[in-house]
Amino acid sequence: MFSKKISxxxxxxxFSATSACANPAAESNQPVTSAAxxxxxxxxxxxQRADLVLKEMTQDEKLKLVFGHFGSNMAWKNHQKHPDAIxxxxxxxxxxxxxxxxxxxxxxxGLGVATQGSGPTAREGxxxxxxxxxxxxxxxxxxxxxxxxxxxxxxxxxxxxxxxGGVNLLREPRNGxxxxxxxxxxxxxxxxxxxxxxxxxxxxxxxxxKHFAFNNQETxxxxxxxxxxxASARMSDLLAMQFALEKSDPGSVMCAYNRVNGAYACxxxxxxxxxxxxxxxxxxxVMSDWGATHSTVAAANSGLDQESGWExxxxxxxxxxxxxAVANGFVAQARLDNMLRRILRTMFDKGLFDHPVASGGKIxxxxxxxxTQQDAEEGIVLLKNNAxxxxxxxxxxxxxxxxxxxxxxxxxxGGSSQVYPIGGLAVKGLEPAxxxxxxxxxxxxxxxxxxxxxxxxxxxxxxxxxxxAAAKLAAQADVVVLFATQWVGEALDATTLSxxxxxxxxxxxxxxxxxxxxxxxxxxxxVTMPWIKQVNSVLQAWYPGTSGGEAIARILFGKVNPSGHLxxxxxxxxxxxxxxxLDGDPSKPEQxxxxxxxxxxxxxxxxxxxxKITPLFPFGHGLSYTQFAYSGLNSTVKEGNLHVSxxxxxxxxxxxxxVPQVYVSPSASKWEAPKRLxxxxxxxxxxxxxxxxxxxxxxxxxxxxxxxxxxxxIAAGTYKVILARDAxxxxxxxxxxxxPARTLTLQGKDKK
Ligand code: BGC
Numbered sequence: 125m126f127s128k129k130i131s132x133x134x135x136x137x138x139f140s141a142t143s144a145c146a147n148p149a150a151e152s153n154q155p156v157t158s159a160a161x162x163x164x165x166x167x168x169x170x171x172q173r174a175d176l177v178l179k180e181m182t183q184d185e186k187l188k189l190v191f192g193h194f195g196s197n198m199a200w201k202n203h204q205k206h207p208d209a210i211x212x213x214x215x216x217x218x219x220x221x222x223x224x225x226x227x228x229x230x231x232x233x234g235l236g237v238a239t240q241g242s243g244p245t246a247r248e249g250x251x252x253x254x255x256x257x258x259x260x261x262x263x264x265x266x267x268x269x270x271x272x273x274x275x276x277x278x279x280x281x282x283x284x285x286x287x288x289g290g291v292n293l294l295r296e297p298r299n300g301x302x303x304x305x306x307x308x309x310x311x312x313x314x315x316x317x318x319x320x321x322x323x324x325x326x327x328x329x330x331x332x333x334k335h336f337a338f339n340n341q342e343t344x345x346x347x348x349x350x351x352x353x354x355a356s357a358r359m360s361d362l363l364a365m366q367f368a369l370e371k372s373d374p375g376s377v378m379c380a381y382n383r384v385n386g387a388y389a390c391x392x393x394x395x396x397x398x399x400x401x402x403x404x405x406x407x408x409x410v411m412s413d414w415g416a417t418h419s420t421v422a423a424a425n426s427g428l429d430q431e432s433g434w435e436x437x438x439x440x441x442x443x444x445x446x447x448x449a450v451a452n453g454f455v456a457q458a459r460l461d462n463m464l465r466r467i468l469r470t471m472f473d474k475g476l477f478d479h480p481v482a483s484g485g486k487i488x489x490x491x492x493x494x495x496t497q498q499d500a501e502e503g504i505v506l507l508k509n510n511a512x513x514x515x516x517x518x519x520x521x522x523x524x525x526x527x528x529x530x531x532x533x534x535x536x537x538g539g540s541s542q543v544y545p546i547g548g549l550a551v552k553g554l555e556p557a558x559x560x561x562x563x564x565x566x567x568x569x570x571x572x573x574x575x576x577x578x579x580x581x582x583x584x585x586x587x588x589x590x591x592x593a594a595a596k597l598a599a600q601a602d603v604v605v606l607f608a609t610q611w612v613g614e615a616l617d618a619t620t621l622s623x624x625x626x627x628x629x630x631x632x633x634x635x636x637x638x639x640x641x642x643x644x645x646x647x648x649x650x651v652t653m654p655w656i657k658q659v660n661s662v663l664q665a666w667y668p669g670t671s672g673g674e675a676i677a678r679i680l681f682g683k684v685n686p687s688g689h690l691x692x693x694x695x696x697x698x699x700x701x702x703x704x705x706l707d708g709d710p711s712k713p714e715q716x717x718x719x720x721x722x723x724x725x726x727x728x729x730x731x732x733x734x735x736k737i738t739p740l741f742p743f744g745h746g747l748s749y750t751q752f753a754y755s756g757l758n759s760t761v762k763e764g765n766l767h768v769s770x771x772x773x774x775x776x777x778x779x780x781x782x783v784p785q786v787y788v789s790p791s792a793s794k795w796e797a798p799k800r801l802x803x804x805x806x807x808x809x810x811x812x813x814x815x816x817x818x819x820x821x822x823x824x825x826x827x828x829x830x831x832x833x834x835x836x837x838i839a840a841g842t843y844k845v846i847l848a849r850d851a852x853x854x855x856x857x858x859x860x861x862x863x864p865a866r867t868l869t870l871q872g873k874d875k876k
Contacts, residue, residue, distance in 0.1 A: 161224050166478060173477070174468035178461060180223055183447065188218040190463050191442045192411065192432040195230065196240040203435055210282055210483065212239045212247060214414070214540065215433050225468070226284065226476050228330075230432075234288040234304050234320070235536075235669070236274045236543035237281050241559065249277050250492040250670050251536060251543035251566060255290055255317075256649060257503035257666035259306035259691035260746070262783045263806045264319040266502050271323020271331075273495040279327045280485025284476050286324050287378065287540075289333035291317040291368045292340055293361045294649065294692045295727050297621060298706055300342040300560075300612040302649035303537040303667055307691025308728025308743060309801050310360060311825065314367025316691075321372035328475030330375030333368050335413055337361055337395055339380035340719075342617045344708035346415070347716045349383040354831040356724030358399075359796060363824070366404055370871070375408045375470040379428065381416045387426070390416045396427025403834065403870050409466035414540075420445040424455045429463040489546055497671035502781070504679050505664040505688035506747040513603070513640060513661040515682025515749055516578070520602050523581050525571050526634060527588030527627070528607025528646060533565030534665075534672035535646045539614020545670065560613035566670050570644070573677030574605065588630050595637035604641040605680065606634050612648035617706060621652045621698055631655045644676060650694040653740060664688070682749055687781035687806070689746035689850065693729050696740040702731055729851035730797030742852030744785050744801075750776030750811070754784060757857045759845040764866055764874065766821040768802070770847050770857070774809035781808045786819055787846040788826060791860070793839035799846065800825050824872045826863060833867075835875055840865035 163173040178186075193206040195213030208227060209216030215230035232238035237249040252258060252270045261267065271288070278286045290301070294308040306313035317333070324331040338350035338361055358366075368374070377400060379390040389395055390412040400406045409429035415436030417423055423431075424446060431442035439445070449455040471477055506514065516523075525531070533550025536542065538560035550565035575583045588594045588606070598604045608627045612618050622628060623645075632655045635641045642661040645651065646668070653662070663686070665676050678684040698704050702723040709715060726734050729743035757770040768786050783806050789799040803819035826843065827836035843863055848856040867875040 163472075164224065164477070170469045170472035173472045174465050177223055177225060177468055178464050181220065181464070185220045185223070186460060186464050187443065187447055188220065189225070189467050190430050190446065190460070191434060191440070192217045192230070192430055194414065194433040194435045198435060201435065212241055212245055213283070214238070214240060214287055217430070224477070226471070226480055228285050229283045229481065230285040230287055231278055231281070231283040232287045232540045234290050235541050237277045237283065238540060238542050239544050240540065246544035247281065248546045249543050250274070250489060250496055251545070252496050253500045253503050253669035253672065254303035254537060254648070254667040255305050256303055256307060256691055257668060257688070258320065258499055259312060259316045260505055260666065260688040261499060261502035261806070262312065262689055262804055263502050264315060266499050267316045267319035268323040269495055270499045271320035272326050273323070273492050275324035275327035275329055275331070277487055277492065278324070279329055279481050280487050282481050282483030283329065284481045285330045285376070286332070287334065288324055288331050289317055289321045289368065289374050290335065291333060291364050292335055292338075293364050293727055295340045295361070295721070296703070296706065297650040297692065297695060297701065298618040299340055300616040300618060300648065301539070301614055302692075303612065304541050308693065309691070310363035310367060311801050311803070311822065312691055314364040315371060318368045318371035321368065321374045325372070325375065325474055328479035329481070330470060330474045330476065332376045332378045332411065333365060333374040334378035335380035336365060336377050336389060336400065337380060338384050338389070339382055341706060341708070342615050343706055343710050344713065344715070344717060345381045345615070347382075347714065348708060349386060349716065349718045350721065351385060351718050352721040353724065355829045356721065356796070358829045359725035360727050362399060369404060369406060373408070375474045376411050377406065377408060378411050378413055379416060381413050388416065388418050390428050391419055391423040391426040393426040401427055407466065408470045409463065417441050421449050421454045424449065424459060424463070429466050493671045496669040497675050500668040500672050500675035501678060501684045503666060503688045504668065504675060504686055505690055505745070506679070506686040507662040507664050507741055507745070508656065508659070509747050510660040513642060514680060516603055516680050518578050518681060520578050520581050522600065522602045523574060523578060523583045524586065524597050524601035524604045525574060525583060526586045526594050526598065526604060526606045527630065528609045528644070529565050530570040530605070530607040531585040532569050533567045534570065534668055534676070535609045535611060536564045536566060536667045537613055537648050538563065538611065541614070560615050563611050566672060568671055568673035570605075570607065570673040570676050573673040574680065577677050577681040577683065591630055591633045594630060595633045598634045598641065599637040601638055602640065604634055604638050605644060606631060606641055607644045607646065610647040610651055617710070618648065621650060621695065623651055628654055631659065635659050642680065650692055652695070652697055656740065664690070685749045685778060685780040687746065687748060687783065689744050689783045690741060691743070693732055693739045693743045693851070694741040696738070700732070700737050700739065725796040730800070733798045733851070734796070738852070742850045744783070744848070744850035745852070746783065746850070748780045748782065750774055750778050750780035752780070752782040752784070752809070754847050754857055757845070757847045757859050759859050759861045761861060761863060764864065765823060766802070766826060766845070766861065766863065768819045768821065768845055769816060771814050771816050772807050772809065773814040774811055777811050779808070779810050781806055784817060785848050785850065786821070787848055787851065788821060789844040789846060790839065791842040791844060793841060795828065802845070822872055823866065823868055827866070827868060834870055836868040836872065838863055838866040838868070
């Protein structure tokens, strides 16, 4: 069982980096100590320790640390992995045993310990629900606990670098990797991913933050050039990353595949040297994505600190070529030393020297299954619930479950983040079988879990492939639970937002036969729902992870009161999007093209607001089996900062968790959109219970970024503070507040 004690420690660790937050298993490992290794002295700062070891390193040793190997064999290149890499892993960077510098063992990533490639050798582990599902919890403690859990599995498997921390903004609902990220709002996405990174790093390992930046679609990801102006970038995608960085201090930042305003992200002086290292004062190191390094001199001088998985690049840029470039002065020795200082300092700072990893650690899979279940239970969103269909009664007699392989498992997303289930794939032989496949169903059967909730009921399964047969069976049921799925994965975007494989027709036919139909969606991100007016109840389950079947059943039967809220708007159709047709041609992967972000910072709900378009479901939407009332909205300005308080009361009959959202909106000055999310809370209330919520709005969310002066400017004037249930909530409470003019630094402090 996942003990209460662990969860309390985990929550405390959100706010602290003390040794109490260490993985207890790690404490037994002996630190590297030797009189000849003065950097082993833990009383020195990470900077001092890094300098001491750097002084002792030869040029060849230095070059080892900036040069990453792929951790798996590449059959198509007839290439064997580095002998010391952990088999089927993402990467390996040699250490310097002479000096006690540990090697870096890198694993994907954000949902758990992944395996490159599949087959009988796949490493098994616990998978969190998708990143979007965790974002849908709006619960920082849950995100932290999930991070701490997967980080502990990484450590126990021998990894000290986790390539997690995906925070690319959901600009493009068809993006095949949205399931790895945290939605469309900079504050929500940045905060959730930061909590996860902190959880991972509490295990004395490094987490990345990725993919820096504008890797917002997979179509043409290796060649596309994302075009966006500086101010819009800093108020959208970069702001999400800045928040994530400020709140979690990830050891590494992974630069992306694509180009940004002309230059590849991994040789982009603007992104790496100016924004990240200068403006944000980032002290960690930049590693490239696998195959994202395109040069030696330009990359090194533009801020790349470590080439990853060199086998994916055209040539080993940061090996002999870098040595030569330093020798002939194209790259300064000081720049190479700076790469080393960043890498070594981070390794000291995050605990890689003092808490060495070893494989073969014990993993409490049963406890971890409960951590991921709790995440799923908070992230599943009740989108619609008419006619009191949900929660289902435990004494129901006849339940028909249709589709989605719900008899055996739940779906996950494909690509490098794929965690292989304990016990193997629930469904074998699905296409695509090769990367980013295989299509993996975790063996957490919703059907079995539903049966456990209603032991007396006759529960029948139908695959849903024959519409007529499914509808006929549905007609005889007291209730129908219909599972619809959309598989997406890395390197592949959804070509459309429609559910694939005729599932819209299946839903329409089954619902027509029996209106007591609950639709459960397992999708990578937003999908369209042409049948929404007719269907009474819809549950968005995302990819719900290792214990997803159990989580879904417990919500269906009211064992858990749903409390997930959408981290992204669900459009009614593609025609509502800034780009009704996705840029690029998937059949011509080599062909360069531009993706012009003409919408600038007007992303997600901001776009729908600005264009006065009503989406299918707004950002922030999510229903509960109880009701909440808001009162006493008040806002004050203290030392220039906007403080907001209000009361939330559970007015219903059962316990539940609410996500009250505060949006801010200027009355006179013009922003990129009418309103922005300024803050939220997740409150757990017993029936009749009330709680007062106090929030402080990050002042940058009240200003506009000014590129010329690199400041945030808040215009003097009246601002609306809106307390809402979601971004489309029109019956909101609202107060006005007068703000003085302010000029803020990049970090949101008053400019002197
Ligand atoms: C992905 C990264 C991943 C890396 C290593 C790349 O294809 O874009 O997110 O960390 O592979 O597996």
